[in-house]
Amino acid sequence: MSTRYCVMSTGAPVLHPSVLNIMNNDVFYSFEDAYNVLVECRDIIPESKAVLDLVDQRMHPSESGKFPVIVIEGLDATGKTTLTESLKKTVNAALLKSPPQSLAPLRPRFDCEPPLIRRAFYALGNYITAGQIARESSKTPVIVDRYWHSTAAYAIATAVGGGVGNLPASGSEVYRWPEDLLRPSLVLLLTVNPEERQRRLRGRGLDQTREESELEVNHLFRKKVEEAYKRIEDPACVIVDASPTPDKVLQQVLLLMKNKCHL
Ligand SMILES: Nc1ncnc2c1ncn2[C@@H]1O[C@H](COP(=O)(O)OP(=O)(O)O)[C@@H](O)[C@H]1O
Numbered sequence: 427m428s429t430r431y432c433v434m435s436t437g438a439p440v441l442h443p444s445v446l447n448i449m450n451n452d453v454f455y456s457f458e459d460a461y462n463v464l465v466e467c468r469d470i471i472p473e474s475k476a477v478l479d480l481v482d483q484r485m486h487p488s489e490s491g492k493f494p495v496i497v498i499e500g501l502d503a504t505g506k507t508t509l510t511e512s513l514k515k516t517v518n519a520a521l522l523k524s525p526p527q528s529l530a531p532l533r534p535r536f537d538c539e540p541p542l543i544r545r546a547f548y549a550l551g552n553y554i555t556a557g558q559i560a561r562e563s564s565k566t567p568v569i570v571d572r573y574w575h576s577t578a579a580y581a582i583a584t585a586v587g588g589g590v591g592n593l594p595a596s597g598s599e600v601y602r603w604p605e606d607l608l609r610p611s612l613v614l615l616l617t618v619n620p621e622e623r624q625r626r627l628r629g630r631g632l633d634q635t636r637e638e639s640e641l642e643v644n645h646l647f648r649k650k651v652e653e654a655y656k657r658i659e660d661p662a663c664v665i666v667d668a669s670p671t672p673d674k675v676l677q678q679v680l681l682l683m684k685n686k687c688h689l
């Protein structure tokens with residue numbers, strides 16, 4: 427007796443299969459979930475202990491101080507460093523970054539690890555920075571170079587295979603802000619077109635051939651990161667066209683800060 431099978435067409439699944447494991451494998455939504463990953467790693471990655479020690483010493487803020495907290499986000503070479511340095515001088519602000527300086531020597535070690543461990547490292551970096559934000563924002567306005575949006579957007583874009591169409595739809599749970607992480611007053615996403623980004627990367631001295639081949643390979647990835655940035659909610663980011671001159675970008679951002687944070 428032979429069995430006969432037939433092939434039938436069916437509707438597309440609601441979620442791309444690569445999306446199913448993002449929560450708590452690529453993106454962590456609480457301090458405890460990220461912390462427990464590094465606790466489990468202590469024996470195989472001795473540097474985990476150093477990260478946990480720094481995390482244990484952090485402040486536990488529930489909210490920021492009375493001054494506004496402005497986060498600057500964007501792809502590499504969109505002008506974050508240039509803008510944050512100018513903002514620091516212009517509004518007399520404290521300048522912080524995530525991951526914080528204290529984690530810089532440990533970063534290369536975790537960048538070589540699989541996503542679960544690497545993402546837990548960056549997630550904990552945000553909690554250390556949150557402690558610094560709480561302290562500084564009781565004294566002055568605070569500017570933060572990358573924070574939660576970067577952690578989530580890069581992780582989601584890496585985890586999701588294929589193109590932008592495979593990203594979870596806007597409103598999906600994967601884009602929600604962790605309940606226990608200090609929320610900034612304003613998040614600005616710097617965007618520039620790919621040609622201008624390429625010029626800026628070149629200006630920064632990257633070898634042109636390598637840089638161009640990387641851009642080619644990473645074209646899809648960069649589109650996914652930018653789209654994921656835009657879908658993260660509460661706080662959502664305000665998009666800033668960062669193509670004009672540094673001074674014009676600064677003026678545009680100062681105006682936004684005045685309107686949205688009364689600064
Ligand atoms: N508005 C701008 N117009 C032209 N070049 C810029 C502008 N902002 C930054 N740059 C240049 O682009 C490069 C990348 O800027 P940088 O601030 O280091 O970006 P990021 O911190 O986002 O990686 C630097 O060489 C910088 O001088």
Ligand SMILES: Nc1ccn([C@H]2C[C@H](O)[C@@H](COP(=O)(O)OP(=O)(O)O)O2)c(=O)n1
Pocket residue numbers: 501502503506524525548551552572573574576577578580
């Ligand atoms: N808060 C942060 C900051 C960076 N990351 C990750 C996301 C990307 O893999 C890299 C991007 O860092 P990159 O070295 O390009 O950043 P810079 O713009 O040079 O500061 O780090 C993160 O997950 N969370």
